[in-house]
Amino acid sequence: MEKQKLKINGARLKRTLEQFADFGRTENNGVTRLSLSEEDRLVRDYFCSCCEEIGMMVTIDDLGNIYATLKGEENKKPIILGSHLDSVKKGGRFDGVLGVVAGLEVVRTLVENNIKPTHPIMIVNFTNEEGARFEPSMMSSGVLCGKFDKSVMFQKQDVDGISFGEALKYSGYAGDEEYRLKEGEAFVELHIEQGPILEKENLSIGVVECVVGMVCYEIEVTGDSDHAGTTPMNMRKDALQAAISAISKVCDKLDKLDSELVYTFGRMNVFPNIHTVIPNKVIFSLEARHKNPEVVKQVETIIHSMKDDSIHSNCSVDIRKLWDRETVWFDQNVVNSIEQSVESLGYSYKRMVSGAGHDAQFIASYIPTAMVFVPSINGKSHSEDELTTWEDCTNGVNVLLETVVSMLKTLSSK
Numbered sequence: 001m002e003k004q005k006l007k008i009n010g011a012r013l014k015r016t017l018e019q020f021a022d023f024g025r026t027e028n029n030g031v032t033r034l035s036l037s038e039e040d041r042l043v044r045d046y047f048c049s050c051c052e053e054i055g056m057m058v059t060i061d062d063l064g065n066i067y068a069t070l071k072g073e074e075n076k077k078p079i080i081l082g083s084h085l086d087s088v089k090k091g092g093r094f095d096g097v098l099g100v101v102a103g104l105e106v107v108r109t110l111v112e113n114n115i116k117p118t119h120p121i122m123i124v125n126f127t128n129e130e131g132a133r134f135e136p137s138m139m140s141s142g143v144l145c146g147k148f149d150k151s152v153m154f155q156k157q158d159v160d161g162i163s164f165g166e167a168l169k170y171s172g173y174a175g176d177e178e179y180r181l182k183e184g185e186a187f188v189e190l191h192i193e194q195g196p197i198l199e200k201e202n203l204s205i206g207v208v209e210c211v212v213g214m215v216c217y218e219i220e221v222t223g224d225s226d227h228a229g230t231t232p233m234n235m236r237k238d239a240l241q242a243a244i245s246a247i248s249k250v251c252d253k254l255d256k257l258d259s260e261l262v263y264t265f266g267r268m269n270v271f272p273n274i275h276t277v278i279p280n281k282v283i284f285s286l287e288a289r290h291k292n293p294e295v296v297k298q299v300e301t302i303i304h305s306m307k308d309d310s311i312h313s314n315c316s317v318d319i320r321k322l323w324d325r326e327t328v329w330f331d332q333n334v335v336n337s338i339e340q341s342v343e344s345l346g347y348s349y350k351r352m353v354s355g356a357g358h359d360a361q362f363i364a365s366y367i368p369t370a371m372v373f374v375p376s377i378n379g380k381s382h383s384e385d386e387l388t389t390w391e392d393c394t395n396g397v398n399v400l401l402e403t404v405v406s407m408l409k410t411l412s413s414k
């Protein structure tokens with residue numbers, strides 16, 4: 001019979017998550033811990049002390065990313081766990097922090113069982129994942145992978161005019177470039193799903209295969225402003241009516257495209273926005289996400305069809321692509337390794353995609369990477385109502401531990 005599997009301490013995990021939530025806890029049991037704020041500085045201090053207490057070595061790079069390493073044999077690349085400790089304003093107690101505390105719990109379990117890994121185990125806390133104080137989000141992992149320019153990022157300002165560079169210096173977490181994350185055997189990020197799928201399908205674990213690609217467009221409809229009382233309906237060039245008609249046609253087409261496609265008209269500005277004046281201009285955004293680039297291409301064709309469709313009352317339509325992002329596929333070996341771990345633990349699961357962005361998508365460009373999701377109750381996230389059951393948190397961290405243990409086994413048998 002197979003020997004009893006190593007499991008993490010669920011009670012300790014819960015206690016630690018609650019301790020971390022004390023840094024910036026809100027009245028309604030959420031968390032406000034903006035990147036490099038006082039709360040963030042204090043939670044970083046606490047995280048470092050927890051890691052040092054169990055014999056890990058802590059280093060800080062020039063972006064304020066924290067790396068805590070449990071030593072392995074010389075010249076071996078680390079297995080990396082982690083996520084981010086910053087939150088949005090009035091966010092939840094699980095987003096990001098779960099992945100960091102999970103790393104801590106995995107290492108605590110290894111240490112108390114006297115397991116000396118062949119490969120170093122590293123926990124990383126990425127600075128400013130949320131982009132809630134300094135845009136863009138995933139700032140530091142973006143610099144690490146070469147997507148963002150450091151000097152540009154350091155000048156990004158918060159609403160008070162404080163730059164990222166200044167805030168980093170003030171926090172005391174401006175370290176050295178030589179400590180940047182350069183290599184690893186694997187990076188595994190445990191995160192809450194932030195959507196309703198796992199809960200709805202009554203599953204414990206999501207094995208994440210990719211972060212879906214997306215496109216974002218801005219559409220401008222131009223008509224003519226006239227008096228709302230004196231202009232007959234058939235003599236108007238109403239930009240808003242035209243926009244509504246165009247949107248409804250686009251929705252009909254997009255809904256037929258693919259059941260996994262998601263799209264959003266998140267922003268709409270109406271001009272001049274006065275109830276007695278016929279709108280002469282409407283500007284709105286349309287973003288769409290899907291893992292398959294072919295589907296995304298079809299979406300773009302449909303968006304462009306807005307121009308040709310005979311839309312309401314001879315208004316003109318201008319379509320601008322703001323930006324796009326390709327689907328990031330995670331490493332098949334890491335995905336398989338996670339899946340096998342979930343199966344060996346007997347948890348229910350499915351392979352799924354991430355509709356949201358994560359640091360893992362940038363790190364994936366130079367280290368074999370994948371993610372593990374645990375259910376979000378009612379799909380809520382970036383909100384004080386964010387909730388994942390302690391049992392689901394525990395299961396997720398057990399998957400992480402089992403994945404690390406099995407990776408160590410595989411690596412040492414090579």
Ligand SMILES: [Zn+2]
Binds near residue numbers: 084095096
């Ligand atoms: Zn997050």
